Amino acid sequence: MNELSGGKLAYVYLPNTGGGGFASFNRYYFAQQDKKGVVLDERNNGGGSAADYMIDVMSRTLLGYFNSKANDNRPWTTPMAGIWGPKVMIINERAGSGGDLLPYMFKEKDLGPLIGTRTWGGLVGTWxxxxxxxxxxxxxxRGGFFDVDGEWAVEGEGIAPDIEVIQEPKLIIQGRDPQLEKAVEVALEKLKGNEFQLKPEPAAPVRWKRPDGFKAN
Incomplete structure (x- = not known):
């Protein structure tokens, strides 16, 4: 990823939406907050739970800063944790159940484009x-999914990508990953002229001063 993106993009693999998937998200998403954007790879996602938490974290918007006097004086953002640049998700036909719901929610929240192939379409609860x-x-x-319009959704349909990319065997044999390459290309295009930069600390505010022209006795 560093080579493909010139070190600008984070890469987070989400094998499922169970314990392992949440652990992977927490470990790699928050550890790469210095990156300008992120590629989330949920190919072959085996499902598990509804990944509302991941969507909530990725939906965070920057609201401000707190200045810091430690080390290099890098300010603290608030919310404190987040990747504030573009987000792209890679999907494929072997992602299902919670692996269908995750890109569905990603798309509904307009977090970024989906790259790859249509997901399996096996979204149904088995509790x-x-x-x-x-x-x-x-x-x-035991439980089917219906959308906010009251219509059955996702099961038997899957989630279609915004940009379809087929993993051509010839390219895979050559050691390439066409879907990942396209995701990086799209994320970098979104970054052009739009890279997030921390705001520098402003001059100290003047809370009180002697009136202009004041002379002490």
């Missing part, structure tokens, strides 16, 4: 299926 007496378990669909 409330108790274990059997012999330790086995039956998994059955």
């Amino acid at each position: 409330d299926t108790p274990p059997l007496i012999d330790g086995g378990r039956i998994v059955a669909p």
Whole structure:
């Protein structure tokens, strides 16, 4: 990623929306806040839970700063944690369930473009299926998803990319990743002339001063 983006973009892989996926998001997203933008790779996402938390974090907008007198005087942003530049998500046909819902929410929140191929379309809840007496378990669909307009959505349809990119076997054999390459290209294009820069600390405010012309006795 550093080579492709010239060190400007963060890369965060999201293998699922369960414990491992949340751990990966927290570990790599927050550790790369110095980057100008981020590519989120949710290809082959095995699902799990609804990843509202990830969407909430990525939706943060910068509201201001607190000045700092420590080290290099780099100000603190508020919210404190975030990547404030463009965001791009890579999806594919082997991402499903929570891996369908994550790009659905990403798109609904207008966080950035989706790159790759249509997701699997297996968004359905399987909760409330108790274990059997012999330790086995039956998994059955229990909850379908419908949108804010009251229409069934995503299941059986998947989420289509904004820019379709096929992983051509010839290029993969050559060690390339066409979907990742396109995601980086799109993110860098969005960065042109729009890179986030921390605001420098302004001059100290004047809270009180003697009136102009005042002379002490």
